[in-house]
Amino acid sequence: MKKGWISYPYIIxxxxxxxxxxxxxxxxxxxxxTASGTAFTLENFEKFMQPIYVKVLVRSIALALISTxxxxxxxxxxxxxxxxxxxxxxxxxxxxFIIPMWMNFLLRTYAxxxxxxRNGLINTFLGTLGLPQLNILYxxxxxxxxxxxxxxxxxxxxxxxxxxxxxxxxxEAAEDLGSNSITVFRxxxxxxxxxxxxxxxxxxxxxxxxxxxxxxxxGGSQYTLIGNLIEDQFMRVYDWxxxxxxxxxxxLLILASMGIMNRYDKDDAGGGLx
Amino acid sequence: MKNTIxxxxxxxxxxxxxAPVIILIIFSFNGSKSRAHWDGFTFxxxxxxxxxxxxxxxLYYTIAVALLASIIATIMGTAAAVGIHNMGRLKKSMVMxxxxxxxxxxxxxxxxxxxxxxxxxxxxxxxxxxLLAHISFNIPYVILSVLPKLKQLNRNLHEAALDLGATPFFxxxxxxxxEIMPGIITGFLLAFTLSLDDFIxxxxxxxxxxxTLSITIYSMARRGINPKINALSTIMFIAVLVLLLLINRRTxxxxxxxxxxxxxxxxxxxx
Numbered sequence: 001m002k003k004g005w006i007s008y009p010y011i012i013x014x015x016x017x018x019x020x021x022x023x024x025x026x027x028x029x030x031x032x033x034t035a036s037g038t039a040f041t042l043e044n045f046e047k048f049m050q051p052i053y054v055k056v057l058v059r060s061i062a063l064a065l066i067s068t069x070x071x072x073x074x075x076x077x078x079x080x081x082x083x084x085x086x087x088x089x090x091x092x093x094x095x096x097f098i099i100p101m102w103m104n105f106l107l108r109t110y111a112x113x114x115x116x117x118r119n120g121l122i123n124t125f126l127g128t129l130g131l132p133q134l135n136i137l138y139x140x141x142x143x144x145x146x147x148x149x150x151x152x153x154x155x156x157x158x159x160x161x162x163x164x165x166x167x168x169x170x171x172e173a174a175e176d177l178g179s180n181s182i183t184v185f186r187x188x189x190x191x192x193x194x195x196x197x198x199x200x201x202x203x204x205x206x207x208x209x210x211x212x213x214x215x216x217x218x219g220g221s222q223y224t225l226i227g228n229l230i231e232d233q234f235m236r237v238y239d240w241x242x243x244x245x246x247x248x249x250x251x252l253l254i255l256a257s258m259g260i261m262n263r264y265d266k267d268d269a270g271g272g273l274x
Numbered sequence: 275m276k277n278t279i280x281x282x283x284x285x286x287x288x289x290x291x292x293a294p295v296i297i298l299i300i301f302s303f304n305g306s307k308s309r310a311h312w313d314g315f316t317f318x319x320x321x322x323x324x325x326x327x328x329x330x331x332x333l334y335y336t337i338a339v340a341l342l343a344s345i346i347a348t349i350m351g352t353a354a355a356v357g358i359h360n361m362g363r364l365k366k367s368m369v370m371x372x373x374x375x376x377x378x379x380x381x382x383x384x385x386x387x388x389x390x391x392x393x394x395x396x397x398x399x400x401x402x403x404x405l406l407a408h409i410s411f412n413i414p415y416v417i418l419s420v421l422p423k424l425k426q427l428n429r430n431l432h433e434a435a436l437d438l439g440a441t442p443f444f445x446x447x448x449x450x451x452x453e454i455m456p457g458i459i460t461g462f463l464l465a466f467t468l469s470l471d472d473f474i475x476x477x478x479x480x481x482x483x484x485x486t487l488s489i490t491i492y493s494m495a496r497r498g499i500n501p502k503i504n505a506l507s508t509i510m511f512i513a514v515l516v517l518l519l520l521i522n523r524r525t526x527x528x529x530x531x532x533x534x535x536x537x538x539x540x541x542x543x544x545x
Binding site: 005006007008009010011013014015016017018019020021022027028075077081082084093095096100101102103104105106107108109110111112113114115121149152153175190206207210212213217227230231234235240243244247250251254258268271 | 284287288290291292297328349353354358361371373378380381383384387388389390408410417471478495507510511514515518
């Protein structure tokens with residue numbers, strides 16, 4: 001069976017539509033158009049070192065980390081309950097957890113504007129109780145909330161799938177040997193669930209750090225994360241060189257964090273059991 | 275006691291997940307265009323939906339692009355998977371790295387890089403560029419769904435067919451194809467739903483006059499979304515819900531794994 005050639009159309013396609021475009025981004029990031037044509041330069045990267053852009057980067061990473069942490073704290077118990085031993089209608093409950101994702105995510109994010117805005121549902125509710133108003137919309141909290149809301153399933157599902165594969169006899173063995181439920185969790189269940197936690201963290205952090213939609217809708221028009229910065233450069237400012245440089249920095253950031261998470265993943269998979 | 279706490283916690287989390295969805299559905303029956311005030315129950319948005327040119331056009335483009343892109347990606351991806359499966363070790367790992375590239379790249383980078391390419395090639399941004407972009411990010415998912423099926427395949431079957439006098443093409447069609455069909459169908463469905471759902475790549479690769487539902491919604495979001503969009507989403511949401519619950523009842527478990535497959539792809543898409 002020598003049929004390698006039938007994949008050539010695909011390879012050519014991918015070279016044209018994936019590799020070449022990325023090379024073009026790289027090309028734009030290290031050039032600048034001057035009066036006499038284009039010239040090689042690193043000024044686009046230098047520009048990013050300015051305090052206002054560094055602040056954008058730091059804020060994006062901080063917000064993504066906070067959202068990831070909240071997702072982990074909220075999501076881990078959900079995964080644990082769903083993977084529980086004697087849960088009735090398990091598959092239906094898991095399905096119910098996924099179903100909201102079938103509604104357009106822009107619309108769901110938009111719905112949060114309805115809930116959070118000045119005359120929105122939360123404030124109407126607080127008002128009828130005579131409580132002070134909350135102004136969450138167009139702040140960091142609203143963006144973090146949007147991220148947690150949109151990416152929570154990405155934390156729950158990997159942890160759930162790892163947890164439902166845990167060998168029950170290990171837990172029973174620990175119980176037979178006299179561990180109470182806290183020790184069982186600390187010494188058996190939690191270490192075994194770590195691979196799921198690691199992929200959950202990666203799956204929430206990556207989209208959170210690259211988003212521009214959530215910050216645009218819930219953070220207001222002045223709100224800038226690194227994703228917004230890129231979008232701005234390409235759709236409004238038309239500075240492709242700087243936009244490309246920011247994209248390259250973002251890709252490096254993603255690659256670096258994926259490298260770190262992969263290392264942990266391997267460490268835990270090896271050491272978790274013993 | 276412990277069970278009550280568990281149930282309560284699950285209930286709160288589900289309420290958190292469903293609150294925006296329920297609000298969207300409720301406001302599709304709202305008498306006025308306001309997104310905050312309730313002005314009586316009405317069905318009028320459902321009627322007006324089918325007379326709104328902008329929404330119907332975006333619905334048409336959404337479905338046309340998703341359908342075309344997923345069909346083309348399925349054909350090319352399946353062929354590619356068969357080819358990759360038969361490659362030598364070194365070549366295979368090179369091509370697989372190429373395949374993982376768009377899966378691991380952030381969507382926004384895929385979007386802007388394709389936009390640069392299309393403008394560089396002097397292609398007018400519009401339906402064609404949108405389609406090319408969707409095919410490009412769909413193919414890897416088809417390959418990643420078909421390859422595992424090829425690995426499970428017993429190589430002797432194909433040789434047996436050839437020994438019995440089948441032409442290579444006949445052997446492929448009657449022996450290999452039926453075996454890898456589940457993978458091809460999974461790949462197609464994945465590609466279709468990913469296309470249907472995509473906003474970021476489409477946002478950067480389409481031009482004026484051609485917008486998908488996601489893009490229309492995004493452009494409306496600042497000014498306030500028309501309740502007709504709520505009505506359309508309600509219809510689509512309920513259709514999916516009924517379908518999933520029916521499948522879940524008939525084959526308990528497979529539905530969950532089916533949507534998990536989609537999730538996994540979406541997840542890895544976001545990675």
